[in-house]
Amino acid sequence: MKLLHCRLSSVRRHRELTLAFDPGLTLITGANETGKSSLVEALHRTLFLRATATGAPVQRMRSLQHPGHPQVDLQFQARGREWALQKRFSGQSGTTSLKGTGEAARLGSEAEEHLATLLGVEEIVGSRQAGRVLPSRWAHLWVMQGEAGKDLLQLGGEYYDLHGLIEQLEQRADAALQSPLDQQLHRQLEQLVSSSLTSRGTRHQSRLWQSEQAVEERRLQLDAATANLERYEQASAELDAIEDKHRQLEQFQRPRLEAERQRLVALQQQQDKALAERKGLEQQLIPMQQQQSQLAMQQRNLRQTKESLQRQQTQLKQVDVELHRLCETINKAEETVKNARRNRDQSEAERSALEQQGQRLRRLEEHNQLQERLRHLIQQRQHQQAWQQELVDITKALAGLTAPTQEELNTLKDQHRQLEAVKVRLEAMASVVTLERSDQEVRLDDESLATGESQRRSSTFSLSIGKNVRVRISPGGGAGLGELCQDRQALQDAIETSLKTWQATSLEELDGRCQKRMQLLTRESLLKQQRSSAGTEEGLEKDEQTLRQRLRDLDEELTDEELTTVDPSLPEPSTSRNGDTLQQQLAHCRSRYRQVKDEGQKAQQGLQELEQRFATVRNAHQALQLKREGLLAETRSLHQQEQTMIRDHGDGTVLTETLRQLTDQIEQLRSKLSAFADTAGNDDDQPPNAASQLAKLRQEEQAMQTQLQNLSAERGGLLERCRSLGKGDPYAVTEESRTLLHQAEQDHQDEAMQVRAHQHLLELFDTARSDLSSRYTAPISDGITSYLTPLLRNPDDACALNYAAKDGLKDLSLQRDGLTLPFTALSGGMKEQLNAALRLAIADALRSGHDNCLPILFDDAFTNTDPERLQTVLAMLRKAVDRGLQVIVLSCDGRPYCEIADAVVTLG
Numbered sequence: 044m045k046l047l048h049c050r051l052s053s054v055r056r057h058r059e060l061t062l063a064f065d066p067g068l069t070l071i072t073g074a075n076e077t078g079k080s081s082l083v084e085a086l087h088r089t090l091f092l093r094a095t096a097t098g099a100p101v102q103r104m105r106s107l108q109h110p111g112h113p114q115v116d117l118q119f120q121a122r123g124r125e126w127a128l129q130k131r132f133s134g135q136s137g138t139t140s141l142k143g144t145g146e147a148a149r150l151g152s153e154a155e156e157h158l159a160t161l162l163g164v165e166e167i168v169g170s171r172q173a174g175r176v177l178p179s180r181w182a183h184l185w186v187m188q189g190e191a192g193k194d195l196l197q198l199g200g201e202y203y204d205l206h207g208l209i210e211q212l213e214q215r216a217d218a219a220l221q222s223p224l225d226q227q228l229h230r231q232l233e234q235l236v237s238s239s240l241t242s243r244g245t246r247h248q249s250r251l252w253q254s255e256q257a258v259e260e261r262r263l264q265l266d267a268a269t270a271n272l273e274r275y276e277q278a279s280a281e282l283d284a285i286e287d288k289h290r291q292l293e294q295f296q297r298p299r300l301e302a303e304r305q306r307l308v309a310l311q312q313q314q315d316k317a318l319a320e321r322k323g324l325e326q327q328l329i330p331m332q333q334q335q336s337q338l339a340m341q342q343r344n345l346r347q348t349k350e351s352l353q354r355q356q357t358q359l360k361q362v363d364v365e366l367h368r369l370c371e372t373i374n375k376a377e378e379t380v381k382n383a384r385r386n387r388d389q390s391e392a393e394r395s396a397l398e399q400q401g402q403r404l405r406r407l408e409e410h411n412q413l414q415e416r417l418r419h420l421i422q423q424r425q426h427q428q429a430w431q432q433e434l435v436d437i438t439k440a441l442a443g444l445t446a447p448t449q450e451e452l453n454t455l456k457d458q459h460r461q462l463e464a465v466k467v468r469l470e471a472m473a474s475v476v477t478l479e480r481s482d483q484e485v486r487l488d489d490e491s492l493a494t495g496e497s498q499r500r501s502s503t504f505s506l507s508i509g510k511n512v513r514v515r516i517s518p519g520g521g522a523g524l525g526e527l528c529q530d531r532q533a534l535q536d537a538i539e540t541s542l543k544t545w546q547a548t549s550l551e552e553l554d555g556r557c558q559k560r561m562q563l564l565t566r567e568s569l570l571k572q573q574r575s576s577a578g579t580e581e582g583l584e585k586d587e588q589t590l591r592q593r594l595r596d597l598d599e600e601l602t603d604e605e606l607t608t609v610d611p612s613l614p615e616p617s618t619s620r621n622g623d624t625l626q627q628q629l630a631h632c633r634s635r636y637r638q639v640k641d642e643g644q645k646a647q648q649g650l651q652e653l654e655q656r657f658a659t660v661r662n663a664h665q666a667l668q669l670k671r672e673g674l675l676a677e678t679r680s681l682h683q684q685e686q687t688m689i690r691d692h693g694d695g696t697v698l699t700e701t702l703r704q705l706t707d708q709i710e711q712l713r714s715k716l717s718a719f720a721d722t723a724g725n726d727d728d729q730p731p732n733a734a735s736q737l738a739k740l741r742q743e744e745q746a747m748q749t750q751l752q753n754l755s756a757e758r759g760g761l762l763e764r765c766r767s768l769g770k771g772d773p774y775a776v777t778e779e780s781r782t783l784l785h786q787a788e789q790d791h792q793d794e795a796m797q798v799r800a801h802q803h804l805l806e807l808f809d810t811a812r813s814d815l816s817s818r819y820t821a822p823i824s825d826g827i828t829s830y831l832t833p834l835l836r837n838p839d840d841a842c843a844l845n846y847a848a849k850d851g852l853k854d855l856s857l858q859r860d861g862l863t864l865p866f867t868a869l870s871g872g873m874k875e876q877l878n879a880a881l882r883l884a885i886a887d888a889l890r891s892g893h894d895n896c897l898p899i900l901f902d903d904a905f906t907n908t909d910p911e912r913l914q915t916v917l918a919m920l921r922k923a924v925d926r927g928l929q930v931i932v933l934s935c936d937g938r939p940y941c942e943i944a945d946a947v948v949t950l951g
Contacts, residue, residue: 044161044893045929046086047125048118053111054104055081063453064898065946068920068930072937073950079933080188082950083902089115090162091180093155094130094137096170100177101132112137121161121894128158163207163892176201183885184899191904192874194866195881196844200851203885208852211888212822232805239798251798254791261787265780272773278764281757289754292747300744307737328712335709338702345688345698352681359674362667369664376657383650390643397636404629410597411625417590424583430570437567444563446556447545449946455541459550462534469527474516475499476506483509502528568942809847820846826884827877830922833915834876836860842877855881871907876916879904883923890927898929910939917943 051060056078062071073079085104092100104113112133119126129140141154149157155167168176183195183203195203239251246252447455477497478485485492486507492498502524506514517524538550547553827842828835835841837860845854857864857877869877882899890897905916920930921943932940941947 044898045120045896046117046898046931047120048116049082049086050116051082051085052114053106053109054085054113054115055106056108057081058106058109060950062948063946064929064931065944066896066929067924067945068932068940068943069946069948070937070940070944071931071933071948071950072935072940075935077950079935079950080902083185083187083900083933085113085115086117087181087185088132088177089117089128089130090158091164091167091177092132092173093167093169094132094139095135096132096137096168096173097134098170098173100173101134104132123894126161128154163204183882184897186879186882186901186904188902191878191901192871192907193878194855194874195878196852196855197866203852204889205851207889207892208823208885211892214891228808232801232808235801236798236805239794240802251791251794254787254794257787258784258791261780261784265777265784268773268777268780272777275765275773282762282765285754285758289751289758292751292754296747300740300747304737304740304744307740328709328716331705331709331712335702335705338698338705341688342698342702345685345694348681348685348688352678352685355674355678355681359671359678362671362674366664366667366671369660369667372660373657373664376653376660380650380653380657383646383653387643387646387650390639390646394636394639394643397632397639401629401632401636404625404632406597406600407625408629410594413590413594413597417587417594420583420587420590424587427583430573434567434570437563437570441560441563441567444556444560445545446560447541447553449557451541452553452557453946455538455550455553458534458537458541462531462538465527465531465534469524469531472524472527473499476504476516481508565942820844820852822888823852823881823884826887827880830880830883830919831876833918834873834912842880872905872909872912875905875907876912876919879916880919883919883928886928887923887926895927896929898931899923900931900933902933903935905934913939 045066046064048063049061051057054060056076060078060082071079071082081104088100088104101113106113112131114129114131117128119128124143124145126144127140127142129138131138138150139154139158140148140150141158142148148154159165159167164180168180179198179201182190182198200206237246239246239249245255475497476487476492476499478492478494480494484507487498487500488504489507500516503515503517506516508514542548542550542553545553545556547556824842824844827844831842839861840857840859843854843856843858843863844852846852855866855877857866857869857873866874866877879901886897886899901920905913908916917939920932920940924930924945932944934940937944937947937949
């Protein structure tokens with residue numbers, strides 16, 4: 044399908060607008076508010092909205108400046124014919140007319156239905172569907188203003204004609220994507236799964252849900268029966284335990300407590316008598332024990348002091364030995380540090396010399412580079428002069444070239460085609476007159492006609508037979524013959540007038556002039572770009588002066604001996620031998636500098652480590668000195684403390700003897716106390732405090748009486764509870780509930796297994812369809828990648844997308860540098876470019892079902908694309924035209940698109 048011509052009347056700001064679309068790339072440009080978007084919306088509504096529609100879509104077409112209802116005339120080519128479509132949007136009185144070449148016009152609903160067939164859509168939408176359906180029509184082909192950055196695949200399959208795309212891809216593939224039987228099976232599996240499951244779980248009131256509820260109900264019954272049985276068994280066990288406990292208290296505990304109470308009363312009387320005598324012995328024992336403790340502590344302190352003094356003397360000897368060893372280590376470390384400092388100073392001196400040599404070599408290298416850049420600038424200035432002269436020649440050639448504009452040439456070509464069509468129609472209406480035999484003279488237009496002679500006439504002619512018979516014959520009945528002759532003459536006059544105007548002898552000559560002018564304009568644009576990229580003459584001259592000044596500065600810095608390796612002549616470059624020698628010297632100097640620098644750093648690092656170790660040894664020596672002084676001080680202090688203790692309490696022998704005598708006295712008193720305790724008590728195991736035991740015994744008797752009362756009350760309650768719980772045989776009820784639960788669980792497992800089988804079959808079916816459909820995403824992704832190839836960095840970069848049987852095409856992404864970038868992670872400009880490539884690839888796949896051509900339109904679709912990448916976008920659009928697509932671009936700034944446009948329309 045191709046758009047050929049359109050005419051708008053009373054549409055928004057357009058009172059009357061007529062324009063033609065080129066089969067290739069048509070550029071429609073103009074400033075803001077010149078009606079570009081209004082033109083796009085009017086064409087879109089003409090193709091897909093009924094003329095009788097009402098509401099916002101029609102109201103937005105109405106003009107507030109010009110009277111009348113919106114009317115659009117559109118000529119397009121589809122199904123091998125040219126069609127003329129006219130729509131007048133005036134509500135219920137709106138009119139539609141569709142006329143194909145050689146056919147009668149279709150009107151009203153018939154025209155709308157046939158238009159839908161030509162466009163490959165279900166129907167031309169009316170007022171009710173306009174808000175919902177109209178934006179999705181041709182959304183993959185026409186990029187409306189502001190929609191270029193949105194992910195087309197996320198909008199849904201109706202936005203990019205998924206059904207038609209699948210049909211075209213199936214025709215290319217080896218096997219169909221899905222047969223009608225597959226679709227029927229898929230729908231049945233979906234119904235079976237959806238009848239039991241939802242996205243949130245089991246469907247309410249389904250058989251699976253009912254089996255789950257039955258299992259839950261049986262489980263609750265079993266839990267209740269089990270709990271009742273457990274309560275019954277627990278109550279029985281508690282009753283038995285209470286009976287045993289009550290019997291034990293009456294038969295054993297009560298008699299034992301009574302006997303114990305009588306024994307403790309007798310014991311208390313004996314203990315009261317012996318208590319007074321025992322207190323006297325204890326009063327004598329306490330002072331002697333205190334004196335014994337003091338003497339033992341003094342003996343222990345004296346022994347510890349002697350042991351500490353011996354340890355301190357031992358440590359002092361060890362410290363003296365370590366100090367001697369550290370002094371020898373310090374002397375050796377001082378000599379090692381001196382040698383390391385000497386090596387570091389030598390490396391630093393060599394590094395400084397190499398650094399100066401490197402600076403001199405770099406100045407020489409810069410001198411050679413500046414000379415080379417100066418020669419390059421001279422060549423650039425020569426190229427600038429040559430380009431300027433060529434531009435002057437092109438300007439003269441353009442001034443002397445007489446050629447029409449592209450629109451005038453197209454008009455002349457149309458007139459020529461119309462003339463050929465008129466001639467064909469005249470030739471089709473021509474008549475042939477043949478004289479087979481006659482006995483009289485026959486004249487054709489006053490010229491004799493011989494027997495057997497044939498003549499062809501395409502205009503009215505006279506036939507005379509004899510003297511009295513004259514017949515006037517009009518070919519084709521004479522209808523329209525005069526008009527055709529007039530049209531032929533008018534077209535011939537118009538063509539001759541145009542050829543005289545442009546001083547040409549043929550249409551081919553004018554076409555050649557136009558092509559030559561286009562070539563000259565293209566060469567002129569290329570030369571201007573080259574001049575612009577190379578820089579201005581003033582800039583080049585200024586750069587040359589800067590380079591010459593820097594060369595003079597370097598000449599002053601370098602000595603004559605250093606400049607011997609530099610060729611001072613500018614026209615010819617320096618000899619490669621000198622340049623190679625300088626590079627080798629500089630590389631050797633840099634290598635040696637890095638080596639010496641590394642050695643110096645290692646020497647410095649080694650010196651630092653040695654100094655750190657030397658400082659560590661010195662610190663250890665000082666620490667040992669301090670430790671020795673501390674040990675000497677502690678030794679003197681311990682010796683004085685020992686002498687003081689001997690003077691006050693005697694030496695160890697005296698303390699030991701005194702402590703032995705005191706211990707013997709204490710043992711004698713303890714023996715008396717022990718003998719007194721044995722005499723006062725009759726039983727060794729009897730506790731000494733009978734009064735406390737009696738109080739405790741009385742508490743036990745009261746507790747036992749309270750426990751007996753509580754047990755009697757609990758026994759009555761448990762008897763009643765056991766009678767209540769044992770009425771319905773809890774064992775039988777529990778077993779019956781368990782059997783019913785097992786049956787319900789078996790039914791639920793069978794139903795769940797069937798649902799899982801259906802679900803698994805549906806998943807396998809979807810997986811198989813998705814795996815099969817992967818072969819159909821390849822043409823689209825390959826098409827996108829082929830359009831995006833100039834924008835991709837690496838050969839492995841590509842576009843990727845997926846296909847799902849339910850959702851269609853989805854997950855548009857870009858694989859770049861080994862990473863997968865989703866559409867949402869791309870920049871605004873890259874989203875526009877990827878979307879454009881996607882639409883071109885889809886249109887490329889769909890065009891075989893539309894006479895191998897589809898119109899694709901971009902309304903300010905590359906506003907976020909930078910100028911460098913816009914050149915690649917132009918190449919992408921040109922590739923689409925070369926593949927057979929019709930491209931229409933609307934832009935406020937049409938200058939970048941002019942070089943690739945086949946036709947340019949400027950709106951004022």
